[in-house]
Amino acid sequence: MTVVHRRFDVLVIGAGGGGLRAALQLASQEARVAVVSKVFPTRSHTVAAQGGVNAALANVTPDNWQWHLYDTVKGSDWLGDQDAIEYMCRTAAERVIELEHYGVPFSRLDDGRIYQRPFGGQSQHFGGAQAARTCAAADRTGHAILHTLYQQNIRCRTTFFDEYFALDLIQDEEGHVLGAVTLEIATGDVVVIEARATLLATGGAGQLYRTNTNARINTGDGLAMALRAGLPLQDMEFFQFHPTGIAGKGMLISEAVRGEGGYLVNGDGERFMSRYAPKAHDLASRDVVSRAIYTEVQEGRGCGTERDHVQLHISHLGEAAIAERLPGIREMCQTFLGIDPAASPIPVYPTAHYMMGGIPTSRDARVVVPAGSGEEAVPGLWAAGECACVSVHGANRLGGNSLLDIIVFGRAAADDIERWLQEAPYHRPLPEAAVARSLQRLEALEQDDDGERPAELRKAIQATMEQYCGVFRTEAKLQEGLAQVQALAQRSLKLRLSDRSRIFNIERIEALETQNLAALACATVASALARTESRGAHSRVDHPERDDAQWLRHTLYFHQPARLEYKPVKLRPLTAEPIPPVERIY
Amino acid sequence: MRFSIYRYQPESGDAPSMQPFELAVRPGMMLREALLALRDTDPTLAFRHSCGEGVCGSDAMNVNGRNVLACTTPVDGLKEPVQIRPLPGMPVVRDLIVDMEPFFRQYRAIQPYLQVNDPLPESEQRQSPTERQRLDGLYECILCGCCSTACPSFWWNPDKFLGPAALLQAWRFLADSRDQGREARLDFLEGPFRLFRCHSIMNCVEVCPKGLNPTRTIGLIRQMMLREMG
Ligand SMILES: Cc1cc2nc3c(=O)[nH]c(=O)nc-3n(C[C@H](O)[C@H](O)[C@H](O)COP(=O)(O)OP(=O)(O)OC[C@H]3O[C@@H](n4cnc5c(N)ncnc54)[C@H](O)[C@@H]3O)c2cc1C
Ligand code: SF4
Numbered sequence: 001m002t003v004v005h006r007r008f009d010v011l012v013i014g015a016g017g018g019g020l021r022a023a024l025q026l027a028s029q030e031a032r033v034a035v036v037s038k039v040f041p042t043r044s045h046t047v048a049a050q051g052g053v054n055a056a057l058a059n060v061t062p063d064n065w066q067w068h069l070y071d072t073v074k075g076s077d078w079l080g081d082q083d084a085i086e087y088m089c090r091t092a093a094e095r096v097i098e099l100e101h102y103g104v105p106f107s108r109l110d111d112g113r114i115y116q117r118p119f120g121g122q123s124q125h126f127g128g129a130q131a132a133r134t135c136a137a138a139d140r141t142g143h144a145i146l147h148t149l150y151q152q153n154i155r156c157r158t159t160f161f162d163e164y165f166a167l168d169l170i171q172d173e174e175g176h177v178l179g180a181v182t183l184e185i186a187t188g189d190v191v192v193i194e195a196r197a198t199l200l201a202t203g204g205a206g207q208l209y210r211t212n213t214n215a216r217i218n219t220g221d222g223l224a225m226a227l228r229a230g231l232p233l234q235d236m237e238f239f240q241f242h243p244t245g246i247a248g249k250g251m252l253i254s255e256a257v258r259g260e261g262g263y264l265v266n267g268d269g270e271r272f273m274s275r276y277a278p279k280a281h282d283l284a285s286r287d288v289v290s291r292a293i294y295t296e297v298q299e300g301r302g303c304g305t306e307r308d309h310v311q312l313h314i315s316h317l318g319e320a321a322i323a324e325r326l327p328g329i330r331e332m333c334q335t336f337l338g339i340d341p342a343a344s345p346i347p348v349y350p351t352a353h354y355m356m357g358g359i360p361t362s363r364d365a366r367v368v369v370p371a372g373s374g375e376e377a378v379p380g381l382w383a384a385g386e387c388a389c390v391s392v393h394g395a396n397r398l399g400g401n402s403l404l405d406i407i408v409f410g411r412a413a414a415d416d417i418e419r420w421l422q423e424a425p426y427h428r429p430l431p432e433a434a435v436a437r438s439l440q441r442l443e444a445l446e447q448d449d450d451g452e453r454p455a456e457l458r459k460a461i462q463a464t465m466e467q468y469c470g471v472f473r474t475e476a477k478l479q480e481g482l483a484q485v486q487a488l489a490q491r492s493l494k495l496r497l498s499d500r501s502r503i504f505n506i507e508r509i510e511a512l513e514t515q516n517l518a519a520l521a522c523a524t525v526a527s528a529l530a531r532t533e534s535r536g537a538h539s540r541v542d543h544p545e546r547d548d549a550q551w552l553r554h555t556l557y558f559h560q561p562a563r564l565e566y567k568p569v570k571l572r573p574l575t576a577e578p579i580p581p582v583e584r585i586y
Numbered sequence: 587m588r589f590s591i592y593r594y595q596p597e598s599g600d601a602p603s604m605q606p607f608e609l610a611v612r613p614g615m616m617l618r619e620a621l622l623a624l625r626d627t628d629p630t631l632a633f634r635h636s637c638g639e640g641v642c643g644s645d646a647m648n649v650n651g652r653n654v655l656a657c658t659t660p661v662d663g664l665k666e667p668v669q670i671r672p673l674p675g676m677p678v679v680r681d682l683i684v685d686m687e688p689f690f691r692q693y694r695a696i697q698p699y700l701q702v703n704d705p706l707p708e709s710e711q712r713q714s715p716t717e718r719q720r721l722d723g724l725y726e727c728i729l730c731g732c733c734s735t736a737c738p739s740f741w742w743n744p745d746k747f748l749g750p751a752a753l754l755q756a757w758r759f760l761a762d763s764r765d766q767g768r769e770a771r772l773d774f775l776e777g778p779f780r781l782f783r784c785h786s787i788m789n790c791v792e793v794c795p796k797g798l799n800p801t802r803t804i805g806l807i808r809q810m811m812l813r814e815m816g
């Protein structure tokens with residue numbers, strides 16, 4: 001096997017919004033930056049984000065970052081760290097304005113300022129009237145942001161390694177991260193990329209579930225790399241199910257549809273959300289709306305001949321508004337459902353969407369591990385975006401806060417890395433054995449003649465997660481689920497490739513991804529089993545109440561051997577008044 | 587349903603060939619799903635794909651002679667056997683996977699980023715809804731390559747003629763009220779090849795899966811050139 005070595009100041013793994021925001025900052029400061037991505041950058045999943053990015057610009061309704069902070073803490077069901085949330089909400093306006101300066105084609109108000117729309121969980125005056133905080137480029141905001149960031153990286157001459165698959169982090173005996181081992185997909189060559197600082201920005205793992213809104217590439221590779229390096233994952237039991245995926249298919253119908261005035265209707269023609277959220281109605285937070293839809297369908301009030309979904313109505317907005325504000329949604333409905341939402345309602349059902357958990361980081365995006373009574377940073381390693389857990393989303397993410405998360409903490413990572421590069425001006429020597437583990441994993445794949453096909457095992461993982469670790473969870477189901485995913489993880493170590501080619505071997509990539517998914521399935525189910533309360537997206541039928549006395553704390557999952565630890569939630573913002581936990585009503 | 591799919595595996599030493607496949611398709615099935623089902627029977631069949639909803643631009647390919655995204659192409663109504671080939675005119679890496687570098691090189695060449703020389707305001711640069719509307723039909727491009735690889739002028743001169751996708755993006759920035767790079771952009775587009783190799787054959791418009799119209803923008807660039815450069 002050919003092994004090539006390359007050296008950079010900074011290695012960014014992932015070319016979604018998080019990775020590209022960081023890379024842009026560093027490259028414009030003259031650092032030598034390598035960005036590795038398993039797909040061409042603009043194919044990254046950020047491109048699919050529709051509705052928008054939150055910032056209290058107050059362009060449409062009165063607004064300020066303190067209200068945004070309050071909404072985010074409440075949305076998180078108090079599991080979010082209030083210091084990180086304050087940091088995000090306070091810097092939001094500056095970060096979004098920066099995007100506009102880079103060229104993002106935001107929709108505009110008549111006076112030329114950025115258009116903002118209402119989204120779920122947004123309020124004025126700490127729980128009062130609905131706010132309009134989500135800055136939008138029609139319903140293609142992620143596309144607009146990702147392409148713009150890529151374009152600006154072209155300007156700054158960032159070095160791109162397109163279609164390279166990251167296998168493992170490289171660490172020396174003292175725990176310093178020195179880069180990563182990657183595989184060039186087109187040639188099958190192993191490329192070792194050394195760097196003084198490494199940023200994981202590999203995105204989420206929606207592929208854990210069979211029906212999901214995520215791209216095929218969202219297999220949580222960076223999280224599994226962290227687990228293999230002995231690092232923990234935080235709050236993995238919190239997985240968001242978006243209320244409005246296209247029923248039976250999974251493609252996302254953005255919350256922007258409800259933000260623009262769309263509403264949900266059950267089989268009896270009733271606007272049922274008013275029963276579940278008397279004030280916010282259809283714009284309650286996502287966990288609340290998803291559970292409401294499940295309940296309606298479970299109790300026989302679904303729509304259609306199978307009564308297995310509900311309907312989302314927007315035709316009353318009128319053709320012109322739909323064409324201007326929701327053209328992408330309309331196109332998707334026409335392509336995949338053969339209907340025009342300007343004329344007929346959209347059949348929707350909750351769908352796996354977003355991973356609140358991830359690699360634990362500090363506010364400056366450094367990866368942190370427990371040490372003594374506190375925590376310490378892993379030298380040379382940062383994480384940002386959906387793969388990280390700072391934690392700003394806690395037990396439930398608000399719509400529009402993830403695009404914000406990636407640009408705020410992508411930038412924060414870059415700023416911190418810049419400081420680090422001053423302090424650590426040299427590359428540390430690469431330990432001989434650093435690459436061996438990855439090579440072994442690749443060799444094993446070449447050699448096994450029995451074992452399962454990667455595609456089959458991936459399907460088994462997805463079906464198991466859906467059945468045992470979906471929206472409503474119980475001890476018995478999770479117990480059974482844990483036994484199953486652990487067995488699947490074992491089986492994932494022995495996979496059989498029908499394709500032994502070096503050149504663009506997709507099956508090999510799928511095998512590596514499946515191993516990663518299997519590890520994350522274990523992390524998710526084990527964390528969910530232990531948490532005997534209901535909070536945000538984690539809904540335990542056998543423990544229906546939130547239990548702050550015991551569970552106002554973050555889960556940390558370690559792999560091989562599997563074990564759980566906990567750490568306290570940060571309940572004090574940096575400067576604002578703390579927002580103490582109360583019952584969560586929308 | 588019967589398929590005939592282009593297979594090429596450079597390590598094998600064999601020449602490219604068309605391989606027959608058969609699949610029981612479901613109503614409403616998209617071509618990408620059909621290809622994935624075929625991969626279950628033959629995991630060596632290689633093609634790119636990701637989002638499954640027509641926004642990432644990964645799975646452009648040539649189907650019955652026409653460039654499409656597999657994920658937004660229903661199999662119903664496709665003439666059998668469905669002939670699936672890699673995008674025309676591009677170096678084939680393997681099976682349906684082509685080397686897109688000639689396409690991306692032309693994209694990078696037009697300096698596809700907003701250029702502002704004036705000091706930036708503290709808040710957003712203002713842009714009226716009408717000015718913003720000029721970017722509609724331009725910024726939505728997903729860089730799939732369907733258009734440029736359907737363009738005869740691009741086939742003959744992939745290194746000299748920018749091709750419809752890159753030209754559409756050139757106009758995206760020329761049309762942006764915030765951009766101040768107009769003069770240099772137009773200078774770059776001068777000459778017999780980069781822009782003027784377009785013979786308005788319109789293949790590009792016909793195939794764009796996002797319904798964009800590169801031919802129109804090429805015309806608009808020409809008009810702007812005449813106006814501004816005399
Ligand atoms: C359909 C949809 C709509 C959404 N809409 C919104 C919205 O309106 N507002 C909002 O705030 N949020 C939205 N979200 C969420 C938000 O888009 C994502 O959380 C966010 O874009 C993630 O960005 P990221 O940079 O962390 O990762 P991604 O954009 O997923 O990028 C991950 C990158 O890592 C690379 N990578 C991964 N593994 C490897 C590997 N092993 N080797 C090399 N490279 C690798 C990938 O190639 C990719 O470049 C939406 C999500 C979905 C699914
Ligand atoms: S109109 Fe111009 S760019 Fe489009 S296909 Fe024809 S020659 Fe190519």
Ligand code: SF4
Pocket residue numbers: 726727728729730731732733734750751754793794795796797798800
């Ligand atoms: S203009 Fe259309 S066909 Fe051409 S690259 Fe863009 S989206 Fe694809």
Ligand code: FES
Pocket residue numbers: 635636637638639640641642643644645655656657658
């Ligand atoms: S898979 Fe993304 S465009 Fe088809």
